[in-house]
Amino acid sequence: MILWLIPILPIIGAAINGLLGRKFSNRTVAAIGLFFPGLAMVYTWWIAAQFFPNPHTIVQTFYDLTWIKAGAFSVQYGFQLDQLSMLMALIVTGVGFLIHVYSVGYMAHEGGYYRFFSYLNLFMFFMLTLVLADNYLLMFVGWEGVGLASYLLIGFFFLRDSASAAGKKAFIVNRIGDFGFLIALFLMIQHFGTLNFAQVFDKVNGLPAETAGAGLLTAIGLLLLLGATGKSAQIPLYVWLPDAMEGPTPVSALIHAATMVTAGVYMISRSNAVFNHAPIAMGAVAIIGCATAFFAATIGLVQHDIKRVLAYSTVSQLGYMVMACGVAAYSAGMFHLMTHAFFKALLFLGAGSVIHALGGEQDMRKMGGLRKYIPVTFWTMTAATLAISGFPGFSGFFSKDEILYRAYLHGSWGWILWLVGLITAFLTAFYMFRLWFLTFFGEYRGDQGHDQHAGREEHHGHAPHESPKVMLIPLVILGILSVAGGWIGIPKVMGGSNHFEHYLAPIFEQHAATSAQAAEAEPTAEPSGPPELLFSVAATLTAFAGIGLAWLFYYKRRDLPEKLAAGLHGAYVTLENKYFVDEFYGAAVVKPIVLGSTYLLWKGIDVGIIDRTLNDSADAARDVSRGFRHMQSGNIRSYAGWVAAGAAAVVVFMIWRGAR
């Protein structure tokens, strides 16, 4: 097996489409855009077929080339295949390919078709580099590259100001996180002399756990966390993800639901050795994940744009994954990552199908009763909504349950995490079913046959119609996965054997002897027993409560939402305006920088010092020559005077020399 072929295949497609695609027809572009990722996906399956019988770590270098060599420090183009990266590669290529297929239909009427597929393939290349890298630096290349692809794709409709602004915002906010990541890398180079995963984790495991306070590993952990908050949209750097909905819906599905935003979670899981030795950092991870999950869920309650609801839902679910990593339940976090990739991608693609059906309408207040018109979309989205709400039997149920249970078990304050996570599950169920009811039930509240100028596409309006088959087939496949995808992680207490956790166990087991948490009841093998069943029941009941409340508000008594909003007006306005976080960042961060740049750097230094120096030296030259000009006055007698003066000077000099 050649590991580096997996990322290279998509970039060949990206290059062909990017350089030559302008002249190709849509069919050719789609063929190329699907062929290479599809080939990568099949090749990954082939590798998986050889890998699963005997999972072990395989490291390959690209033709033994050394990338950087600086004294004792060197970095290779190395690719690593172990259980974790195999899982991620399967998710990325599989879900990615399905979304490529979907895009063939969704973007069919858009301009820049070739550009879209080129960027999508480019994204696949970078994401696969990220997950298959065997050292932090190559991972960082992929990390930055997916940020670039995200920028290009969010701002795909670049003629629209809001879209290009959203793209810039995404890239800049990501950059802040990347700054933290880079500093962590520098610390690693300084103290470990290497960035290779195996070597770094060896060294980290040799260090004692930092229980007494902050130290090197805590610093590295917190900085890596900063990077993860940027890429995985956690507090405080989540603000780019809702704006990223300006991009086409397949982009939101692929990048901002299934793959790129999970890069942060993957990175934390990969660096589990560091976090296991730095309890403070790990605690910070858990707190941020939990807070983000709750915070985003509250905002999602009152949003009107269907994609915004899903965006905040993504932030919230990512919070669950991060929280899982923060309680050392890494396999639970990865499990939720996988199931979330299935049902969130399905939700976004389904939302895209809805939007496509309505000719561009995204406001849920103008939807309703659509289940008659778009049945396939309706049933697949139902599956996804049930999955995300944690309905028993669906994939999300198993993954979310495991996270909540492990959170409860973590230390003395884990129950707080569990409680907040439970409330968030209630809110999740509520707002997802709110979306479901508003979109598919009741009377159709939209404008019939009206050309939507506010719509995102050029589709002319007519009665809602089902999407073409090329868009529906991925929906169906993802629907099946949303239902069945969780069955590989069924815990023992319910009769399964939790293949998933055992599969990932070797990756997360390296620390057990030295971790400070070893004393707690937190072995990697789960303590499955009746208590877990109790928690599952509790979680299920909260999910039902959320569903029931949504049924009440949005099906039975449709007047209740307005009454509640009027009653709690202040809270409602705060939630609707996303807690004014964007405005706060604008005033507290952006405005001072802009003011500083304008007055200090631009007017003060650039104009005042640099320009002034140049201008003043030019002016000085001019003034000097203006002074000398008086010697050339055109007046003969002044010339005579100058001659006499010069002669006198010479004579004086000669006398003076003669006198000495």
Place this chain on the structure above:
Amino acid sequence: MLHLALFLIFGVIAVVGAINLIAQTHPINSALSLVVVMGSLAAEYLLLGAEFLGAIQVIVYAGAIMVLFVFTIMLLNAGAEEQTRGSKVAIIIGIPGMVIGSVAVAWALIRAHTGAEVPVGSLYGSAQGIGHLLFRDFLLPFEITSVLILIAIMGAVVLARRES
């Protein structure tokens, strides 16, 4: 003794003539005082024994060049000068400057050559002696000056010709 007295007399006449040249406003007066200066300088040459040069001074300088000057003044009908603002500045700066300058130069010269004396007519510059030098050691410069004079004649004729 007589030598010194004669030197002083003619020297004073020369200096007075020079000052008068500057002091007069009408150019014809300046021209005539310049003639006086040249005459007294011719006498100084004779005191130094340069009889050929003294003759040449009177004939060429006072007799030809100054006559040319006087002719030009009469031709152009030059009147007395006018005062302009710049000339006042020149007077205020120039006179003290020149006085100081000449005093400095004189002082330096005296210091350099104290005590050295020149006897009267010690070097007899006869026409024969100068002729020997001119036509033997300085023949080339002599011939070139003849070309120079030719060019000057042509130049003067061309420049002063009336446009027709």
Place this chain on the structure above:
Amino acid sequence: MVPISYYLVLSAILFACGVLGFLIKRNVITIFMSIELMLNAVNLSFVAFASYWQALSGQVFVFFVMVVAAAEAAVGLAIIIAVFRTRQTLNPDRVNLLKL
């Protein structure tokens, strides 16, 4: 027996008068005459030194100076006449078309 320095001082005084006239006179012909005065002063010092060092070539040099002065006077006065024809003035301050 006159010391050589007396001759030189006389020459210096005459030269200074020439320069002064050159600077302060406002008639171009008078300026020209000041130039002739300067030349004469220098001639005097040449002759004095020739006598002092018993070198006749000093007097030959005076001869050449006179020749050149004659040529220069002729050409210079021709120029003055030409300028007078166009500018109708003998005041050098008025010949200022090159002034900014």
